[in-house]
Amino acid sequence: MESFDTVIRNGTVATACDIMEADVGIRGGRVVALGQGLGRGRDEIDARGKLVLPGGVDAHCHLDQPMGDGLKMADDFFSGTRSAACGGTTTVIPFAAQERGQSLRAAVDDYHRRSEGKAFVDYAFHMIVTDPTPAVVKDELPALIGEGYTSFKIYMTYDDMKLDDRQILRLLAVARQHGALAMVHAENADCIAWLTETLEEAGQVAPKYHATARPMAIEREATHRAITLSEVIDVPILIVHVSGREAVEQIRWAHSHGLRIYAETCPQYLFLTEGHLDHGYEGAKCICSPPPRDKANQRVVWDGLSDGLFTIVSSDHAPFRFDDPQGKKPGGKEVPFQYIPNGIPGLETRLPLLFSEGVRTGRITLNQFVALTSTNPAKLYGLSPRKGTIAIGADADIAIWDPTKEVTIENRMLHHAVDYTPYEGMRVTGWPVTTLVRGERVWDEGQVRGQAGFGQFLPCGKPDMARPKVVDPVEGRYFPTRVTSHA
Ligand code: DUC
Numbered sequence: 134m135e136s137f138d139t140v141i142r143n144g145t146v147a148t149a150c151d152i153m154e155a156d157v158g159i160r161g162g163r164v165v166a167l168g169q170g171l172g173r174g175r176d177e178i179d180a181r182g183k184l185v186l187p188g189g190v191d192a193h194c195h196l197d198q199p200m201g202d203g204l205k206m207a208d209d210f211f212s213g214t215r216s217a218a219c220g221g222t223t224t225v226i227p228f229a230a231q232e233r234g235q236s237l238r239a240a241v242d243d244y245h246r247r248s249e250g251k252a253f254v255d256y257a258f259h260m261i262v263t264d265p266t267p268a269v270v271k272d273e274l275p276a277l278i279g280e281g282y283t284s285f286k287i288y289m290t291y292d293d294m295k296l297d298d299r300q301i302l303r304l305l306a307v308a309r310q311h312g313a314l315a316m317v318h319a320e321n322a323d324c325i326a327w328l329t330e331t332l333e334e335a336g337q338v339a340p341k342y343h344a345t346a347r348p349m350a351i352e353r354e355a356t357h358r359a360i361t362l363s364e365v366i367d368v369p370i371l372i373v374h375v376s377g378r379e380a381v382e383q384i385r386w387a388h389s390h391g392l393r394i395y396a397e398t399c400p401q402y403l404f405l406t407e408g409h410l411d412h413g414y415e416g417a418k419c420i421c422s423p424p425p426r427d428k429a430n431q432r433v434v435w436d437g438l439s440d441g442l443f444t445i446v447s448s449d450h451a452p453f454r455f456d457d458p459q460g461k462k463p464g465g466k467e468v469p470f471q472y473i474p475n476g477i478p479g480l481e482t483r484l485p486l487l488f489s490e491g492v493r494t495g496r497i498t499l500n501q502f503v504a505l506t507s508t509n510p511a512k513l514y515g516l517s518p519r520k521g522t523i524a525i526g527a528d529a530d531i532a533i534w535d536p537t538k539e540v541t542i543e544n545r546m547l548h549h550a551v552d553y554t555p556y557e558g559m560r561v562t563g564w565p566v567t568t569l570v571r572g573e574r575v576w577d578e579g580q581v582r583g584q585a586g587f588g589q590f591l592p593c594g595k596p597d598m599a600r601p602k603v604v605d606p607v608e609g610r611y612f613p614t615r616v617t618s619h620a
């Protein structure tokens with residue numbers, strides 16, 4: 134009689150702090166033993182020469198998000214989570230986005246309908262709040278936080294989503310009072326609008342001008358403003374998709390002033406430059422916001438990964454097909470840059486790119502890699518200790534890596550529904566060869582093995598990392614917020 138459902142034998146297990154030669158025993162979808170010479174499993178996986186890592190947690194990706202304007206995301210929960218699994222990611226956190234005029238609850242309900250029965254890997258939801266009405270601020274948001282939707286994104290740009298500073302303060306006050314984590318997209322909307330108009334008047338509308346319309350100064354200004362608003366409320370925030378030096382400097386400033394500001398970056402700011410937008414209309418493939426910068430800024434972001442400035446690395450997978458009237462060619466036409474949907478695919482390539490150029494080159498350690506891509510996002514969003522580590526009692530979400538496997542990235546080998554990858558032709562060393570979600574193989578030796586619908590929705594806990602600095606030392610709970618939350 135076997136002791137385990139599955140044993141992963143003879144591999145090198147790495148977590149955010151340890152590296153050990155150990156077998157992993159799995160029963161009932163959880164890790165139940167770590168040791169040497171474990172008893173037999175019904176399923177035996179030989180991981181000799183392989184790395185056994187916690188599955189990735191991709192805490193910033195967009196799947197089947199309603200778009201309007203005749204646009205459509207290429208990936209739904211089926212193709213998006215399939216692609217995630219094949220790249221070693223076992224949990225994704227996409228966004229239930231509120232449309233203006235819609236209740237937040239309706240946005241969340243709609244997103245459950247979109248995800249139900251489709252996912253290969255487990256998933257939680259962030260919310261996007263675009264219409265912070267009194268009902269949303271007083272009732273809906275606190276109730277939803279209590280039900281396990283414990284993070285939400287605030288946009289400082291995009292006309293249909295942006296909030297002004299007063300609205301942001303109201304939402305941060307709710308985050309503080311109810312223990313949620315706010316994520317902030319920091320770009321100055323008015324500057325972008327003015328620069329875009331000016332470029333358009335001059336006939337400068339090719340994809341490369343997307344980067345001209347969003348210079349780093351406007352990211353710096355908004356980053357500093359977001360930090361200030363977080364300081365006023367005394368609540369931690371995460372600055373998402375940090376692109377380069379100017380925003381990094383603001384976050385370093387915040388840290389040097391004792392402020393709890395978390396930072397996220399993405400592979401596009403490590404591997405792409407604005408030069409990738411300068412290929413005629415093909416440049417549309419690399420349009421995302423903020424835009425990729427230059428090589429010097431890539432180095433600054435790498436430094437921030439190695440010295441601990443960044444908390445997480447996410448893909449910001451925002452999938453639009455290139456040759457598609459619902460994608461990068463709206464209505465079937467090559468359009469001025471400001472009408473091209475923002476976003477690039479990256480769920481499947483996030484981990485291999487970072488492993489190859491980060492761990493193999495020694496820029497970051499293997500432990501840092503695990504922390505940035507799995508453990509920290511799980512902690513930041515209240516999924517720890519169930520997700521993000523290999524430990525007794527944790528879900529057996531595991532990626533088994535061949536650290537020597539050489540791969541030339543080509544879109545035809547990927548499992549998303551996008552018709553391109555910005556990383557076409559890049560060579561990487563190291564790729565996940567087997568991915569387990571709760572002990573079940575979902576990707577194995579080049580084959581998708583999982584079942585759509587196996588992936589479960591995960592309600593999130595209130596993250597410790599979202600706690601304000603000032604905590605009542607006697608009662609052990611937050612002081613009432615200093616700023617009222619009435620809308
Ligand atoms: N920028 C975002 O903020 N979200 C989706 C994609 C993008 O480019």
Ligand code: ZN
Pocket residue numbers: 318373374422
């Ligand atoms: Zn964003």
Ligand code: ZN
Pocket residue numbers: 193194195449451
């Ligand atoms: Zn995004």
